[in-house]
Every structure is written in structure tokens, then in C-alpha cells.
Amino acid sequence: MEQPAGDAEDQELMRMVNHTLYEGHPVEFLDLVSSIMAGAEEPRGPMGSSEERITLADLAETFEFVDLAATTALLHVFAAVSSDDVLVARIRRTLRERQQRLPAWVTRLSEVRIEQVVEMRHVLRDGENYFLDVRLPDGFAMTAVVYVDNNLGPVVKDGYTIDAPLDAVLEQARAAVDEDTSLEPVDPADARALMEAALEIEAIMFPPMESESWPACRPLLRWLVSLLPSGGRVPEETMPSDDELDAIADGFLASPEGRSFNDPDHAALLDVLVSLGATYDVQDPLRWSPVNVELLLLDRVPRKVVDRVQVLTKLPDLLRAFIRYAYRLRGLRTELLVETLESVDRWEPEYQRLIRTPRAQGAEALARMAMGLPTGLEAHDPWEQLVAAVGGEVELEL
Structure with missing residues (x-):
């Protein structure tokens, strides 16, 4: 049973939600909700986590008991983006009782579509950027970018959104890149297969990938990738004989x-x-x-x-x-x-x-790494430095 909103609307989070919901481009609101969902994901670690945490189901329950435009908008995104079928069904039952008038791009997220995918590739192949041409109801357009790193994976190393249509993003990208970089449309189904495989690898990496926008935008980008056609194939890199x-x-x-x-x-x-x-x-x-x-x-x-x-x-x-x-x-x-x-x-x-330097090698090094024991390479921690350096981050300022 829903409870009166009381002072909830004056809380900082609710004010942020209302501001991004009504004042800016939809990408601001979607990024905010994605960051909330990312914060509720299971933490990673070799031994797991014993700390109590707030799950997405906990957050949804809280928002279900506070009947505001802001909480209703949050629940709409939770229902669209979450892969938890039981949670989604519960949220949708709640949403059927809500009466607030919200922008169509929030209430009709099932109509979001990806028009095309463009790959940015450099001749040195450290990694590729995939630009998703996202169309929202109400005529809004945005671009989602997924960076798949080849040196550590292929694994999704970064991702972000841009509050501009893909055509505008590509125009600036072509003006900024050098002759060694290509920008070409790719098969959307194949792009989905590749990005989902790279997301699966990212999901088990420890320490996790982090950047200014990742993993905050991971739930949103994972959902957008899932909207692409299925049935594609991951391009196979054939090992030379x-x-x-x-x-x-x-x-x-x-x-x-x-x-x-x-x-x-x-x-x-x-x-x-x-x-x-x-x-x-x-x-x-x-x-x-x-x-x-x-x-x-x-x-x-x-x-x-x-x-x-x-x-x-x-x-x-x-x-x-x-x-x-x-x-x-x-x-x-x-x-x-x-x-x-x-x-x-x-x-x-x-x-x-x-x-x-005395150090573990081969099978011994792998065994010691798996057990969390020193290998002799810790003075230079290659993992943290290489994760920060590999591939670089492509950021477009519009």
C-alpha cells in the first residue's frame, strides 16, 4: 500500500530527478537513473562482499511506497532496463496505479529503437568504439558509445552517452580523427553479439573497469545494446597456424x-x-x-x-x-x-x-594470483596501470 509522499519531494535525489526529468535532454535523466541502478549492483571481489547493501529491488520497493512523479519516472526506467523478470512484473503492477503525467519518452521506453551502429576503428586495433544511433519517443535523439578494448579482452572498458544525434557526433568525429581511423556502419546484429560478449567478460573482471562514466552508465548501455537485432555473430579472430x-x-x-x-x-x-x-x-x-x-x-x-x-x-x-x-x-x-x-x-x-627480480612464473604465477598471494611483480602493479592506459578513452566534446 502506497504511503503519502510527505517530505520526500524535498529530498535531494527527488529534486535531481525532477530537474533532469523536466528541464534537460532525456539523456541526463537516463544517465542519472543508470548510475542509481549501477550503485545497486552486486559488488565484485575475489571473496565476495559481506557488507549489507541496498539492492535494486530494495530501491524499487522504496519508490513504490512514495507516490511522486519522480518515483514513478524512476520506476518506468527500472522496469525497462532491469533483467529481473519478477521485479519488472511487480513494478509494472505498481505503475498501472500511478496517475502522474510524464514525458512520453519516459512512459514509452518500450518504443526506443536503435537506427544504426557505426564502428570507429584505428589501424593499431587497441580497441573499437561503437556508436549507437538511439531514437526516443517524442522525437528526441541521443548517441550511446561503447568502447571494446582488444588488449585486455575483447572487453567493454568504457561507455558513455551524448545528448546529440549520431549524425552530429559523426560530423565532429570525422573532423577530429586522423587518417589512421575509420568510421563505418556495421551490421547491428553482429555489433550486438560482439558487445554482449565483451560485456560478459567485463562483468567478471576484478578489479572492475572504472572511468568517469563507467560503470555508472553500464545498466543503460547494456539495455540499449539488447535492443539491437539478435542472431548476429561475433567476428572470429583466427589464430595463425x-x-x-x-x-x-x-x-x-x-x-x-x-x-x-x-x-x-x-x-x-x-x-x-x-x-x-x-x-x-x-x-x-x-x-x-x-x-x-x-x-x-x-x-x-x-x-x-x-x-x-x-x-x-x-x-x-x-x-x-x-x-x-x-x-x-x-x-x-x-x-x-x-x-x-x-x-x-x-x-x-x-x-x-x-x-x-625473483618472481613466480608460468603456472605458479597463475596459482599465486588466483590465491591472492604475491608473485614478485607487485612493485610494478601492471594491472592497475595497464587498465588505466590500455586503449585510451575517446571522448567527444560537443
């Missing part, structure tokens, strides 16, 4: 960049570069960026590769030559090559320190 990997290594050793590295130590290290390149990211041994150079030097080689320091210490010079070879083969700009080589220079001193 052993013969293809051998051809890459042989091509390098026969090249001007690689002729001086034809000895047993460098052959072993070249196998490391090619194998790790084929295993991680987009499974392309010839793809090198400042970010995956950092990942290689500060995490993957120190943690996974077991060899003598006298051998491992030679890796950076080989890496520089291999990067030059890959960029020449791909025809990439010299400016990009310089930035990637500068990343090797930047991270080599720390790499040289790490390979000389």
Missing part, C-alpha cells in the same frame, strides 16, 4: 631489419614474440602499438616466459627491429612507428628490472 607463424619469423630473419638476429638466443626470443602476438589481443603477431608493447614488457614476458636473464635481456632490441619490420610490411605511418618505438624505450628499464 604453425606454418603461418614460421613464415612470419622466417620473413623477419630474411629482412633487412632481422638479418643480424639469426642466432639461438634471438631465435628463441623471436618465437616468444610471434607466439604471444598470436595468442593475445586480436591474434596478430604483426600488430604492435604503444599499449601492447607495455603489456608485453611489463606483464606477459616477465610473468610467462621462463629463460635465463642473459637471454631475456636481449628482447627489447629484437622487439624494436621486429616492430620496424611489421610497420614496413603493413605500410603504417612513420609517426605511429616512432610512438611505438618510444614505448619500448620508456618501458625497457622497468622490464630489465623485472626480469632480474
Whole structure:
């Protein structure tokens, strides 16, 4: 049974809801509600959380007992965005009794549609941005952006909304990006399959991804992605065969960049570069960026590769030559090559320190990480720094 609103309407949250509901673009209200829903999600942690928390069902119950325009609007979004069928059914029963007059874009959220999806892709493939052309009832338009990181996933690393139609966003994006970046429409069903798979990975990552807008907008973006057509396929990155990997290594050793590295130590290290390149990211041994150079030097080689320091210490010079070879083969700009080589220079001193530090490696490192035990790499915590650095964030100021 609903209770009188009393002083609830004067509470700060209710004032914020009313302001965004009636005064601004709908995206402001939707972002606010999404942040409320995100705050009610199950916290992540290796051992879970023993603290009592307010769930979405608790919030909905509170709003159901306070009959205001603001609470009714919140409940409309909860009902549209939540995947809890039991909770949604309960909220809808409550909404049938509410009498407030609200904007149509709130009461008719079932009519929201995504007109198209555009992918922003850079030649270095650290990650892709997906721009969703969102149309709301009452003629409002907005753009939702989902960033899928390839270096850590593919995993959704960031997302945000823009209170402008996609055409306006793309016009400014095309004016801002360089010749190495493309903006092309993609199949909406395939985009949904890819983003949902990347959201599933994001949902289990610890520590969770965080940015100015993430995870606050996660519930909203997850719902918008679900409005795209189903039945799509996630593009498969095919790992090169052993013969293809051998051809890459042989091509390098026969090249001007690689002729001086034809000895047993460098052959072993070249196998490391090619194998790790084929295993991680987009499974392309010839793809090198400042970010995956950092990942290689500060995490993957120190943690996974077991060899003598006298051998491992030679890796950076080989890496520089291999990067030059890959960029020449791909025809990439010299400016990009310089930035990637500068990343090797930047991270080599720390790499040289790490390979000389007692540390767990291979299966032992994985076991100790799973148990929360030190591995010997903690002085440089690659996870926090790499999560902050990987891919970068694309923000458009309109």
C-alpha cells in the first residue's frame, strides 16, 4: 500500500530527478537513473562482499511506497532496463496505479529503437568504439558509445552517452580523427553479439573497469545494446597456424631489419614474440602499438616466459627491429612507428628490472594470483596501470 509522499519531494535525489526529468535532454535523466541502478549492483571481489547493501529491488520497493512523479519516472526506467523478470512484473503492477503525467519518452521506453551502429576503428586495433544511433519517443535523439578494448579482452572498458544525434557526433568525429581511423556502419546484429560478449567478460573482471562514466552508465548501455537485432555473430579472430607463424619469423630473419638476429638466443626470443602476438589481443603477431608493447614488457614476458636473464635481456632490441619490420610490411605511418618505438624505450628499464627480480612464473604465477598471494611483480602493479592506459578513452566534446 502506497504511503503519502510527505517530505520526500524535498529530498535531494527527488529534486535531481525532477530537474533532469523536466528541464534537460532525456539523456541526463537516463544517465542519472543508470548510475542509481549501477550503485545497486552486486559488488565484485575475489571473496565476495559481506557488507549489507541496498539492492535494486530494495530501491524499487522504496519508490513504490512514495507516490511522486519522480518515483514513478524512476520506476518506468527500472522496469525497462532491469533483467529481473519478477521485479519488472511487480513494478509494472505498481505503475498501472500511478496517475502522474510524464514525458512520453519516459512512459514509452518500450518504443526506443536503435537506427544504426557505426564502428570507429584505428589501424593499431587497441580497441573499437561503437556508436549507437538511439531514437526516443517524442522525437528526441541521443548517441550511446561503447568502447571494446582488444588488449585486455575483447572487453567493454568504457561507455558513455551524448545528448546529440549520431549524425552530429559523426560530423565532429570525422573532423577530429586522423587518417589512421575509420568510421563505418556495421551490421547491428553482429555489433550486438560482439558487445554482449565483451560485456560478459567485463562483468567478471576484478578489479572492475572504472572511468568517469563507467560503470555508472553500464545498466543503460547494456539495455540499449539488447535492443539491437539478435542472431548476429561475433567476428572470429583466427589464430595463425604453425606454418603461418614460421613464415612470419622466417620473413623477419630474411629482412633487412632481422638479418643480424639469426642466432639461438634471438631465435628463441623471436618465437616468444610471434607466439604471444598470436595468442593475445586480436591474434596478430604483426600488430604492435604503444599499449601492447607495455603489456608485453611489463606483464606477459616477465610473468610467462621462463629463460635465463642473459637471454631475456636481449628482447627489447629484437622487439624494436621486429616492430620496424611489421610497420614496413603493413605500410603504417612513420609517426605511429616512432610512438611505438618510444614505448619500448620508456618501458625497457622497468622490464630489465623485472626480469632480474625473483618472481613466480608460468603456472605458479597463475596459482599465486588466483590465491591472492604475491608473485614478485607487485612493485610494478601492471594491472592497475595497464587498465588505466590500455586503449585510451575517446571522448567527444560537443
